[in-house]
Amino acid sequence: MRVAVIGAGALGCTFAALLDRAGHDVTLVARGAQLEAVSASGIHLNGGFGDWQTTKLVAVPRLETPPTPGGDFDLVFLAVKAQDTATAIAEHGGAIDGTPVIVVQNGLDGVDTVSKSLVDSSCVGALSIVAASYLEPGSVRVTTPATTYIGRGTGDPDAEVRRIEAELGDALRLTAIGNFVGAQWTKLLVNQLNALPAITGLSVQEVVADRTLRLIMTRSMRETVRVGAATGIRFGSIQGLGNLRLRFFARLPVVLGQALPARFASRMGPVPNPGSTLQSIRRGQRTEIDFLNGAVVRQARLVGRRAPVNETLTALVHEVEKTGVFFTPRQVADAVAGAEAGTSAGSSAGSLR
Incomplete structure (x- = not known):
């Protein structure tokens, strides 16, 4: 061929x-x-x-x-x-x-x-x-x-x-x-693995190993599922994930839901995986974050909702693109907490319950 x-x-x-x-x-x-x-x-x-x-x-x-x-x-x-x-x-x-x-x-x-x-x-x-x-x-x-x-x-x-x-x-x-359209939404959840490495400069495995970052990633994944469900999406089945399992995940407390990103990281093995978004930043290229976490934000707006975690992660990736300076886990947590409280990114600290 x-x-x-x-x-x-x-x-x-x-x-x-x-x-x-x-x-x-x-x-x-x-x-x-x-x-x-x-x-x-x-x-x-x-x-x-x-x-x-x-x-x-x-x-x-x-x-x-x-x-x-x-x-x-x-x-x-x-x-x-x-x-x-x-x-x-x-x-x-x-x-x-x-x-x-x-x-x-x-x-x-x-x-x-x-x-x-x-x-x-x-x-x-x-x-x-x-x-x-x-x-x-x-x-x-x-x-x-x-x-x-x-x-x-x-x-x-x-x-x-x-x-x-x-x-x-x-x-x-x-x-x-x-149901390829539904599978695109499931992959959108999988792609939540990309933003935090790009923001912190850490590998996916290092991000998931950090409790603060793992909980943020879990929140962004849960938010993605909830937005998709609000738009009427039936999630497609890929990588052992499907509609019923993801909707169940979206109802779990965050502390239990963190098993999902941990599962993704364990499948990657010991070789550090930077994720595609961090690779783009390291090469000085524009990232596709607006089509990943940013897509969740846009879909949320279409149904009259907010997606503060994804909105914050999108903004922080753009900040790293612009400055080349990575954020610490605590800085990321403060920014997410501020956004969820309805304040400007980084202006309020809070626990990720």
Whole structure:
């Protein structure tokens, strides 16, 4: 299969390397130091999916528009951050419109946004639970190998989704699921793992090991479920989480609910996992926090609610983006307590009950 992967971050490179290992013809869109490194010696993938040095993969700065729509590729993976979608479509839309596109993206809006821009393409969503770190140009380490879920809409997987699963499932650990929209909300909860590492500079495991931060993370997760429920969402089933279990979690006292982030961290193993948002900050790139915790805030407003924990975490990530200075756990706790009390961030201290 001829496959293009747009987005040469940790996940895009992981997918590109796995597709190369499975024998597909892969073109990776990259830029800067990443383009130079991959063009010179390919991608070195190591960690959870094994060790692999790509052999046939080609890196390019831009996809050229073919003579006929969708003529150069059988499938495209769009693996850019949510905030970079418009730019990626503007640069490569002419080359891929008419080709089936798998949108590998966090947040709630990716598939709809791409579908509206690429009117001749069939778009499928992908939610990846793989934890990978972009160590240096041309090198990616997978700390948590996991399933990537594909689907679209709220119904059962359609024939095209099943076909993609059959063709690429073994290479990429793809699993077709129903109620993909609900699964996006479940993944939004999983992505609550990202904000606090970006705010504190700690790994996910270190954040969860800190009682103060673990309780804040639990509150942000519980708030996410409550907002989703208020919008009428039926949470999709991924990673052993589903609608009934998450609604039960949302009713638990915080001190009991902290078992959920602890479970996520334990699955990551001993290798420190910085999370994708902290990786972006370390590279001096804009983060996708507005499409993670920020998405919860926007959805809450649509149903006349507040999401003070997610609102505070979003603001603190933006502060770190701007200043490069991380916050201590106590500072984060004070900011969250102030927001929940209806005051300005950081102006009030309080216990996280």
